[in-house]
Amino acid sequence: MTTASPGRRERGTTMAKRKVGAAPTVYDVADAAAVSIATVSRAVRNPESVTPATRERVEQAIHELGYVPSAPARALADRRTGAYGLLLPGFDDLEDAAAPAPSDGSVRITDDRGNRSPIGGAPLYYDEVLRGAEVEAWRHGAALLVAVGRGQGHDIAGRVDGLAVFARTMTDDAIARVAGRTPVVLLADEQAARGIDSVSVDNARGMRALVEHVVGELGIRDLAYLAGPKDSPDDAVRRTGLGQALAAHKVDSRSVRVRHGDFGRARAAQVAAELIAERAPRALVCANDQSALGALDAIRAAGLRVPDDIVVTGFDGIEAGAYATPPITTVRQPMRALGGAAIRALEARIADPTAAPQHLTLPVEVLLRESCPPAL
Amino acid sequence: MTTASPGRRERGTTMAKRKVGAAPTVYDVADAAAVSIATVSRAVRNPESVTPATRERVEQAIHELGYVPSAPARALADRRTGAYGLLLPGFDDLEDAAAPAPSDGSVRITDDRGNRSPIGGAPLYYDEVLRGAEVEAWRHGAALLVAVGRGQGHDIAGRVDGLAVFARTMTDDAIARVAGRTPVVLLADEQAARGIDSVSVDNARGMRALVEHVVGELGIRDLAYLAGPKDSPDDAVRRTGLGQALAAHKVDSRSVRVRHGDFGRARAAQVAAELIAERAPRALVCANDQSALGALDAIRAAGLRVPDDIVVTGFDGIEAGAYATPPITTVRQPMRALGGAAIRALEARIADPTAAPQHLTLPVEVLLRESCPPAL
DNA sequence: TTGAAAGCGCTAACAA
DNA sequence: TTGTTAGCGCTTTCAA
Numbered sequence: 001m002t003t004a005s006p007g008r009r010e011r012g013t014t015m016a017k018r019k020v021g022a023a024p025t026v027y028d029v030a031d032a033a034a035v036s037i038a039t040v041s042r043a044v045r046n047p048e049s050v051t052p053a054t055r056e057r058v059e060q061a062i063h064e065l066g067y068v069p070s071a072p073a074r075a076l077a078d079r080r081t082g083a084y085g086l087l088l089p090g091f092d093d094l095e096d097a098a099a100p101a102p103s104d105g106s107v108r109i110t111d112d113r114g115n116r117s118p119i120g121g122a123p124l125y126y127d128e129v130l131r132g133a134e135v136e137a138w139r140h141g142a143a144l145l146v147a148v149g150r151g152q153g154h155d156i157a158g159r160v161d162g163l164a165v166f167a168r169t170m171t172d173d174a175i176a177r178v179a180g181r182t183p184v185v186l187l188a189d190e191q192a193a194r195g196i197d198s199v200s201v202d203n204a205r206g207m208r209a210l211v212e213h214v215v216g217e218l219g220i221r222d223l224a225y226l227a228g229p230k231d232s233p234d235d236a237v238r239r240t241g242l243g244q245a246l247a248a249h250k251v252d253s254r255s256v257r258v259r260h261g262d263f264g265r266a267r268a269a270q271v272a273a274e275l276i277a278e279r280a281p282r283a284l285v286c287a288n289d290q291s292a293l294g295a296l297d298a299i300r301a302a303g304l305r306v307p308d309d310i311v312v313t314g315f316d317g318i319e320a321g322a323y324a325t326p327p328i329t330t331v332r333q334p335m336r337a338l339g340g341a342a343i344r345a346l347e348a349r350i351a352d353p354t355a356a357p358q359h360l361t362l363p364v365e366v367l368l369r370e371s372c373p374p375a376l
Numbered sequence: 377m378t379t380a381s382p383g384r385r386e387r388g389t390t391m392a393k394r395k396v397g398a399a400p401t402v403y404d405v406a407d408a409a410a411v412s413i414a415t416v417s418r419a420v421r422n423p424e425s426v427t428p429a430t431r432e433r434v435e436q437a438i439h440e441l442g443y444v445p446s447a448p449a450r451a452l453a454d455r456r457t458g459a460y461g462l463l464l465p466g467f468d469d470l471e472d473a474a475a476p477a478p479s480d481g482s483v484r485i486t487d488d489r490g491n492r493s494p495i496g497g498a499p500l501y502y503d504e505v506l507r508g509a510e511v512e513a514w515r516h517g518a519a520l521l522v523a524v525g526r527g528q529g530h531d532i533a534g535r536v537d538g539l540a541v542f543a544r545t546m547t548d549d550a551i552a553r554v555a556g557r558t559p560v561v562l563l564a565d566e567q568a569a570r571g572i573d574s575v576s577v578d579n580a581r582g583m584r585a586l587v588e589h590v591v592g593e594l595g596i597r598d599l600a601y602l603a604g605p606k607d608s609p610d611d612a613v614r615r616t617g618l619g620q621a622l623a624a625h626k627v628d629s630r631s632v633r634v635r636h637g638d639f640g641r642a643r644a645a646q647v648a649a650e651l652i653a654e655r656a657p658r659a660l661v662c663a664n665d666q667s668a669l670g671a672l673d674a675i676r677a678a679g680l681r682v683p684d685d686i687v688v689t690g691f692d693g694i695e696a697g698a699y700a701t702p703p704i705t706t707v708r709q710p711m712r713a714l715g716g717a718a719i720r721a722l723e724a725r726i727a728d729p730t731a732a733p734q735h736l737t738l739p740v741e742v743l744l745r746e747s748c749p750p751a752l
Numbered sequence: 753t754t755g756a757a758a759g760c761g762c763t764a765a766c767a768a
Numbered sequence: 769t770t771g772t773t774a775g776c777g778c779t780t781t782c783a784a
Contacts (some may be wrong), residue, residue: 021729023557025777036755041779051753066556071535072451073777076760081448083521083535107578107585112743113703113750127503134524143521143532145459148510156519159447159459180442181399202483209483293699323641323669323696327489353397367488374489401761412771417763427769449761452776 024065032061044069083143084346085160086133086339088126089169090148125316125335126166129187132339133164140347157182162346164339167191167233183349185342190237190361197349199341199360203234203315206331206364207241207285208248210313213366214283215249217375220311224257224281226268226291235263235287238315242285257281261291268294269301276302280310289314289321292328292371312371326370334362400441408437420445459519460722461536462509462715464502465545466524501692501711502542505563508715509540516723533558538722540715543567543609559725561718566613566737573725575717575736579610579691582707582740583617583661584624586689589742590659591625593751596687600633600657602644602667611639611663614691618661633657637667644670645677652678656686665690665697668704668747688747702746710738 026037033040035054042049043058050058061067075081130146137144147156149169157163157178165175167189178184179196186198214220225242228235239258246253259275261268268291272284276298284299286292292314299310306312306326314321317332341360348358402413409416411430418425419434426434437443451457506522513520523532525545533539533554541551543565554560555572562574590596601618604611615634622629635651637644644667648660652674660675662668668690675686682688682702690697693708717736724734 027777037778038755038757038780039753042754045779049753054753066553068534068557070452070777072448072457073760074534074779075448076446076452076762077777077779079760107581107740107742109585109589109742109744112698112745127506130503130506130522131524134522138524143523143535145519145521146506146510147519148507148514158444159519177442181444205483209485213485319694320696320699322488323700325701331483364483366483366485368485369488403761413762414764414772415770418770421763425769430769446761449776450763452778453761453763455776 023070024067025070026067028065029058029061029067032065033057080161081159082141083145083160084133084137084343085145085147085156085163086130086342087156087163087165087169088130088146088148089166125318125333128335129339129342132336132341133343134339135336136340136343140343142343144343162343162350164342164346183346183353185345185349187338187342189233191233195357197345197358199338199345199362201333201338202361202364203237204241204244206333206366207238207315208245209241209364210315210329210331210366211242211245211285212248213368214285214311214313214372215245215251218283218311218373220283221249221251222255222282223251224259224275224284226272226275226284226286226295227258227260228263228287228291230260232263232287238287261287261294263288263290265290265294265297268292269297270294272298273301276304276310280304283311283313285313287315289316289318289328289330292330293320293324296324296326296328296371306371307373311373314371317365317367322369324371329369329372330367332365332367334364337362399446400443401446402443404441405434405437405443408441409433456537457535458517459521459536460509460513460719461521461523461532461539462506462718463532463539463541463545464506464522464524465542501694501709504711505715505718508712508717509719510715511712512716512719516719518719520719538719538726540718540722559722559729561721561725563714563718565609567609571733573721573734575714575721575738577709577714578737578740579613580617580620582709582742583614583691584621585617585740586691586705586707586742587618587621587661588624589744590661590687590689590748591621591627594659594687594749596659597625597627598631598658599627600635600651600660602648602651602660602662602671603634603636604639604663604667606636608639608663614663637663637670639664639666641666641670641673644668645673646670648674649677652680652686656680659687659689661689663691665692665694665704665706668706669696669700672700672702672704672747682747683749687749690747693741693743698745700747705745705748706743708741708743710740713738 026040029040030037035058039050039054040058043055047055071082134144145156145160149166160182162183162185163178164185164187166187175184175196184196186196188200189198190200190203214223225239227239243253246256257275259271261271268286272295275281284295286295292312295312296306299306299312304310312328314328314330317330321328321330341362345358345360349355402416405416406413411434415426415430416434419431423431447458510520521532521536525542536558538559538561539554540561540563542563551560551572560572562572564576565574566576566579590599601615603615619629622632633651635647637647644662648671651657660671662671668688671688672682675682675688680686688704690704690706693706697704697706717738721734721736
């Protein structure tokens with residue numbers, strides 16, 4: 001090292017020249033305000049700890065230089081990043097962001113009749129959770145890092161003070177590893193009996209309340225259930241709620257025909273059509289809204305009316321359900337609240353690392369819409 | 377400072393005891409593998425630069441300790457954070473994430489008939505952009521930080537290597553300030569004539585192609601336009617496209633009645649009803665999908681059929697449009713691609729800070745659905 | 753109230 | 769190939 005190397009020592013001198021183009025640092029502010037870097041730090045973090053005059057000078061310098069504190073430097077010194085991570089499940093169609101295809105003036109025209117390019121309902125759900133989490137993080141002065149699950153989740157573990165992970169986006173193993181290093185909260189995982197904090201939604205009670213409405217209020221006892229995939233935990237808990245409602249009203253659960261779909265609209269339409277061909281139930285309870293949309297298709301195709309001939313219910317509260325014809329009665333999940341609660345759980349865990357694992361269950365809400373008749 | 381202070385010097389000794397509970401660092405790995413911290417760093421960053429034997433030992437130690445590099449430390453040394461920021465517009469209803477309302481066993485039942493609790497279509501749009509951005513960031517080994525616009529955007533400027541900002545989420549002033557410190561790309565801002573990079577979508581051409589289909593292919597010359605708010609830039613460019621299509625087919629644009637809505641479904645239904653009461657057009661071109669949904673409501677209420685009596689078109693490609701009855705012909709925005717392109721623009725800007733401002737316009741796609749009859 | 757200086761965990765010269 | 773060491777920009781004792 002020869003001469004003009006701008007080592008830390010030299011930066012403090014009033015003569016130090018700031019490298020042009022580089023972002024201003026505390027040293028630059030300190031120089032400009034003729035104080036030490038410690039004072040700059042104090043003026044920023046704890047304005048009361050410096051005299052008004054000094055504070056004024058520092059603020060002035062900060063403004064003139066356009067100084068913004070370096071988050072990494074702060075994080076290193078603080079030993080906390082001030083950021084939380086949210087790990088979303090990945091979908092299979094993540095490739096199309098790659099195609100830049102700049103405009104050459106032509107506009108592609110696609111015949112989408114028959115709905116060949118479906119859009120899932122799931123993204124909206126995650127988006128809402130994300131917003132809830134972001135807002136809550138912001139309230140705590142923290143930022144939110146998002147990642148789409150690619151098994152590991154490892155890559156962002158070193159970037160955050162805590163990680164909220166959606167059920168089934170990481171292997172249990174990977175979760176255990178990460179949880180050993182940083183606080184983790186499991187989202188929407190009702191099976192979360194492990195020693196890890198979790199926040200989920202009361203699927204079972206939601207379905208129970210919905211079906212109790214159909215059976216109790218509407219007096220319908222001839223039901224069918226359009227289920228999700230056989231291995232879906234979500235479907236399982238919803239079905240539990242269904243069973244409870246039936247039991248509460250002394251409806252023999254064996255009288256309820258159950259058919260499995262895949263949570264998708266198209267498959268649901270097929271399954272519902274078969275069910276109706278066999279014999280139309282008075283009410284068709286669907287495991288999710290997408291399935292209910294499919295059921296609507298099948299019922300319409302069969303020349304029957306909703307809710308006059310068949311009452312239909314969904315689950316989730318997706319947008320398309322509200323816009324369907326008729327709008328679908330459903331159970332809305334508290335998506336924003338879920339995201340917010342996840343961040344709060346992380347904060348709590350950081351505040352008390354030794355507390356027993358917390359498992360929070362958020363309440364859902366039944367939304368009555370036109371696919372059910374008004375209470376009799 | 378007295379004795380056992382684990383200063384940096386001492387950490388390197390083989391006897392250094394790691395503070396329990398704290399995340400392991402390069403020093404811990406170095407101790408365990410009996411190498412220097414530089415070697416650990418090399419083994420991690422550039423495995424080829426160490427001998428296989430050393431690499432093996434280091435990897436072993438890393439695995440045993442569960443070591444994950446500290447992103448802040450890396451960022452500080454590298455002078456880059458390895459993260460990009462995405463600033464989303466905030467909605468007005470951001471407060472409900474606060475209500476935790478833990479389950480007390482009750483489930484609220486709300487009568488939502490008449491769709492009193494609408495969900496906007498916008499979130500899906502942003503969610504898709506977000507995913508596109510996340511995937512692209514991940515491809516580049518970077519993380520994605522999201523923030524919901526609160527005017528400043530200042531808070532995350534120090535956390536990222538570049539910031540993608542949606543139009544109208546920050547004041548021009550704030551953008552200029554941030555842009556002075558870190559690369560910024562404006563999203564979906566077709567007015568972006570400033571010296572800042574931008575990526576937007578070809579709204580005008582999309583609308584033009586859509587209307588050319590209606591006029592040219594379907595031979596409809598009796599149109600009405602259901603516009604958005606009078607001050608909406610999005611609406612303005614779409615209307616430009618409309619005008620171009622009309623001109624191309626020699627339809628007098630004064631013959632096209634224009635009514636302003638607010639991009640929302642309810643208002644659109646009112647406006648469309650008035651329009652129809654006056655005189656039903658053969659085709660109703662709507663400024664966005666939500667408006668088209670409202671138009672559908674009004675047309676149905678008027679006892680008319682779509683597309684037999686009136687052809688309806690939307691814009692955006694939201695999910696609900698595909699699920700409407702009938703499904704709505706629309707222009708789909710390349711949302712994922714938009715997010716991906718934003719990140720790529722940021723990378724390009726970082727690679728060459730002095731290049732002239734880039735303005736990229738992505739092509740859209742027309743989706744023909746049942747609200748338009750098949751080409752004659 | 754202010755300043756000096758150590759140290760947060762890592763990278764990258766430079767030396768060996 | 770490996771080790772030593774000087775920072776990266778900030779916070780925080782400790783002294784003055």
